[in-house]
Amino acid sequence: MTQHPLLVVMGVSGSGKSTVGAAIAQRLQVAFADADDFHPPENIAKMASGRPLDDDDRRPWLETLGDWLAEHEPTGAVLSCSALKRSYRDLLHSRTHGLQLLHLSGTPEVIEARLAGRAGHFMPASLLRSQFTALEPLASDEPGTTIDVDQDIDAIVDHYLASTMARSLLT
Numbered sequence: 001m002t003q004h005p006l007l008v009v010m011g012v013s014g015s016g017k018s019t020v021g022a023a024i025a026q027r028l029q030v031a032f033a034d035a036d037d038f039h040p041p042e043n044i045a046k047m048a049s050g051r052p053l054d055d056d057d058r059r060p061w062l063e064t065l066g067d068w069l070a071e072h073e074p075t076g077a078v079l080s081c082s083a084l085k086r087s088y089r090d091l092l093h094s095r096t097h098g099l100q101l102l103h104l105s106g107t108p109e110v111i112e113a114r115l116a117g118r119a120g121h122f123m124p125a126s127l128l129r130s131q132f133t134a135l136e137p138l139a140s141d142e143p144g145t146t147i148d149v150d151q152d153i154d155a156i157v158d159h160y161l162a163s164t165m166a167r168s169l170l171t
């Protein structure tokens with residue numbers, strides 16, 4: 001692990017990005033942000049009305065997120081962000097150095113059950129199918145780790161921290 005890790009926790013809605021991202025940031029003692037809090041009101045209204053975002057809706061949001069990450073390079077940070085497509089992740093990389101990714105991966109069944117149990121969020125569970133359609137899992141040339149979300153939160157965090165520690169010992 002680099003001294004000041006810069007990490008995006010990615011995945012579809014309900015995969016646990018906010019929960020796991022905040023827990024990793026706490027363990028690493030670095031800043032945390034949730035990309036949901038950077039959506040303009042139009043994006044929130046669109047999702048809340050049951051319509052998925054498209055590339056044009058997401059571009060300015062991703063640019064803002066890339067700038068947030070770049071600002072936090074000196075101290076390290078964790079950002080939970082869907083980052084569903086390779087092109088979105090490439091945009092974040094283009095504004096940063098040394099960005100790592102953690103993909104929280106799960107079956108539609110497991111994640112649907114999580115969304116059903118989550119209250120008070122603007123994102124309707126009906127959009128989950130479109131999230132899986134858009135999702136492009138990490139490719140082998142992308143710097144990151146994929147972890148199955150069908151385990152408890154502490155296990156996911158421990159697995160991630162152990163895997164990055166092991167990788168840093170090998171480099």
Ligand SMILES: Nc1ncnc2c1ncn2[C@@H]1O[C@H](COP(=O)(O)OP(=O)(O)O)[C@@H](O)[C@H]1O
Pocket residue numbers: 011012013014015016017018019020080114115117118119149150151152153156
């Ligand atoms: N590993 C897990 N095991 C059980 N419940 C989880 C796990 N990860 C997240 N949750 C719960 O699932 C719901 C969705 O998690 P959340 O962090 O909001 O996902 P996202 O930010 O990806 O939409 C929340 O109610 C959260 O408490």
Ligand SMILES: O=C(O)[C@H](O)[C@@H](O)[C@H](O)[C@H](O)COP(=O)(O)O
Pocket residue numbers: 012013014017018035036039047052053058082083084123131
């Ligand atoms: O790119 C998108 O379509 C959105 O970012 C989406 O993926 C995200 O999931 C929503 O903002 C809901 O927020 P949660 O992921 O917290 O459900």
